[in-house]
Amino acid sequence: MEYLINLAILFGIYSMLALSLNLLVGMSGLVSLAQAAFYGIGAYATAIGMTKLGLGFFTTIALGIVVNAVLAFVVGKILARFQGDYYAIVSAGLSIIVFSILQNWKSVTNGPLGIFGIGKPEIGSYAFYSNAAFLGLVFVFTIALYALYQWINLSSFGRVLKALREDEHLTHVMGYKTKHYKSVIFVLSAALSGIAGAFFASYIAFIDPSSFQLKEGIFLFTIIIVGGLSSARGSVVGALILISLPEVLRFVGLPYETAAQLQQMIYGAMLLLMMIFKPQGLFGKYRM
Amino acid sequence: MKKYLLALCMVLALIACKDEKKQTAQVKPIIRIGAILPLTGDNSTVGVAVKAGVQAAIDDKAKGKLKYNYKAFFEDNQHSPAKSATAANKLMMVDNSNMLLSFTTGIGRVVAPIAENKEMLHMCATLEDENAAPMGKTTFFQGPTLQSYRQLVIKALQQENVSKLVLLATNAGVACSGTEALGKVLETKGLETKVECFNPSDLDFRFVIQKYLAEGFEHFYIQFWPPQSNILLRQLSENNVAPNHIFGSGIDVDTDTSLYNDIHNFGGNSGTPEFIDHLMQDYDVKNVYMAASAYDLISLAIDAFENVKDKNNVDELIAYIKENATRKCMSGDCKLLDNGFIANKAEWRTYKNGKPVFLGD
Structure with missing residues (x-):
């Protein structure tokens, strides 16, 4: 049971990340690989806030949101100038820059040695020490993000984002300030992924820059592609599949000597087959 | 016929019981x-x-x-x-x-x-780095200490009469900070040192190698992991740095151990x-x-x-x-330190025909 709770916590964290990324990629059509960077900043805000500054968990969530929002606002101004592949490349560059800062700003981030001893959330005298309680808290935030996604999806703001996704020039001609919309959704997406980072840091209790590399951004991208772009349900189901599939493969009776390697191959093959037969993802409303 | 069958069944039952007893005796938790x-x-x-x-x-x-x-x-x-x-x-x-x-x-x-x-x-x-691994209530870490590494590197460099050394390290784990600290210690021992740290994604070291060769440095100390270490070794070789002028820390981890022939390597004790x-x-x-x-x-x-x-x-x-x-x-002598780190000696070794050869600890 404890093992399933552990998986459910990771599923919740990755669902939050997928929902925040799908706001940007699925709803707005902006291909960003920078999500791991904002995820990392959120995690480091919690790690540094709790271990060095003595802040509470929920204060560090707010700190991570603010730091991410400010950074995303500045970077978003630059990114808003780009479209399509160029947007993806520049966002990948941002991910690499943030990783390098986490890796090299040793006085603050402790560099490659990482930060350990990160505490658990507390509300008043109640501490979320047990995994079951922590899971409950993760799910509360996941549901809140899901609801926020759906609200944006149905709002006039969401409709403009979808128009921007379909034809940016036409949307601009219709009188909408597309750069402004692109900046706002980028800031919102970055700020929300910081929440997932905070939960990750608190749950694992140790973070180092290796968890927030560009490849993590690609993994998040895979989640929303498999689940389906522009779909809240797709984000959650994508996270469920990509988090649970490697774990399910641990139970397949593979030969002892090569089990780890075969698990990787089966995992890759299943993703490949899924993309061949369901290229728009499981619940995708939009295909890149 | 029935009698025979009954007897056979009884014999089989006895054998089965005997086997079961034997198995029970053998099965341990x-x-x-x-x-x-x-x-x-x-x-x-x-x-x-x-x-x-x-x-x-x-x-x-x-x-x-x-x-x-x-x-x-x-x-x-x-x-x-x-x-x-x-x-x-x-x-x-x-x-x-x-x-x-x-x-x-x-x-x-x-x-x-x-x-x-x-x-x-x-x-x-x-x-390495006993300080990076404080003991939890139920946890023990084991590895060579930074101190034992350093002493061994100094011993090897002195034995090989090295006076100028370039130290190159990857910025992962304790590699870079440990190498920087080693550089400072070596300076106090009278060696002229230059330290460069690289990101784990860096793969081209030729410019740095050529720059220091031009400045008269002939010996290189490197602390990387594959694939960086393998690429760096090949690039050092391309630039005619002799294998016995290369001092590596923890680099000999790849399956192709012929890469490490004649280089000096310091690492966890291999037994x-x-x-x-x-x-x-x-x-x-x-x-x-x-x-x-x-x-x-x-x-x-x-x-x-x-x-x-x-x-x-x-x-x-x-x-x-x-x-x-x-x-x-x-791993040699194991010693439990106060913080729960079980320290074992670092080892100085080279490779001949791809097989590790012990040089000191």
């Missing part, structure tokens, strides 16, 4: 050892060696008379903290492991609180020549780096399980380990 290792992806060459070290310790101990049977369960973590957490939980909750083993300081720090929460013995084979042959021949391991540390930790854990009254009492296990961790071990 199983102690499950859960190991979380990088078996694919980054650092998997070392993960495979550590896996062999674990299995060798179990097999070697099984040659003696034991109260329990020991079985290892291996889970791949791809050297990722998140995957290590799920692997640790799976090993504890699904496989009902009696203890956990992890590899590298960062992963050890992820697993330590999980094991502690369940009051389970946890051991971690690590690379006796007999142990190296044992692993290479019986477990088909191409490189035994870190296997000795894992072998030591598992051997110590097995001794603990065999000698305590209650195998499920973690306090008894911890007390036994604290009492017996300072001992002669496969």
Whole structure:
């Protein structure tokens, strides 16, 4: 049971990340690989806030949101100038820059040695020490993000984002300030992924820059592609599949000597087959 | 006919009963050892060696008379903290492991609180830096200390009459900070040193090599992991840096050990020549780096399980380990430090025809 709770916590964290990324990629059509960077900043805000500054968990969530929002606002101004592949490349560059800062700003981030001893959330005298309680808290935030996604999806703001996704020039001609919309959704997406980072840091209790590399951004991208772009349900189901599939493969009776390697191959093959037969993802409303 | 059949049935029943009794006598309780290792992806060459070290310790101990049977369960973590957490939980909750083993300081720090929460013995084979690995209540780390590394490097450099040295390191783990500290120590010993750290994604070192060769530096100290270490070794070779002018720390971890012929390497102790042959021949391991540390930790854990009254009492296990961790071990002399780090000696070795040759410790 404890093992399933552990998986459910990771599923919740990755669902939050997928929902925040799908706001940007699925709803707005902006291909960003920078999500791991904002995820990392959120995690480091919690790690540094709790271990060095003595802040509470929920204060560090707010700190991570603010730091991410400010950074995303500045970077978003630059990114808003780009479209399509160029947007993806520049966002990948941002991910690499943030990783390098986490890796090299040793006085603050402790560099490659990482930060350990990160505490658990507390509300008043109640501490979320047990995994079951922590899971409950993760799910509360996941549901809140899901609801926020759906609200944006149905709002006039969401409709403009979808128009921007379909034809940016036409949307601009219709009188909408597309750069402004692109900046706002980028800031919102970055700020929300910081929440997932905070939960990750608190749950694992140790973070180092290796968890927030560009490849993590690609993994998040895979989640929303498999689940389906522009779909809240797709984000959650994508996270469920990509988090649970490697774990399910641990139970397949593979030969002892090569089990780890075969698990990787089966995992890759299943993703490949899924993309061949369901290229728009499981619940995708939009295909890149 | 019925009589014969009845007699046959009775005989078969007796044999079955006899076999059952024999089996019951032979079946011993199983102690499950859960190991979380990088078996694919980054650092998997070392993960495979550590896996062999674990299995060798179990097999070697099984040659003696034991109260329990020991079985290892291996889970791949791809050297990722998140995957290590799920692997640790799976090993504890699904496989009902009696203890956990992890590899590298960062992963050890992820697993330590999980094991502690369940009051389970946890051991971690690590690379260096005793200060980076403070003991949890149920966790022990083992590896060579930074101090032992440094002393050995200084000894080797003095023996080879090196006066100018370029130190190149990757910015991962303690590699860069350790190399910078080493550079400062070497300066106090009268050596002229230059230190450069690279990001783990950097793969072209030729400009730096040529720059320092032009400045009259002939000796290089490098601290990287594959694939960076292999690429750097090839680029040093391309620039005609002689292998015996290269001093590497922890770089000899790849399966193609011919890469390390004639270079000076400092790393975790790889054990006796007999142990190296044992692993290479019986477990088909191409490189035994870190296997000795894992072998030591598992051997110590097995001794603990065999000698305590209650195998499920973690306090008894911890007390036994604290009492017996300072001992002669496969990695040389093992010594328990105050913070729970089991220090073993670093080793200076070179390679001849792809086989490690001991030079000093």
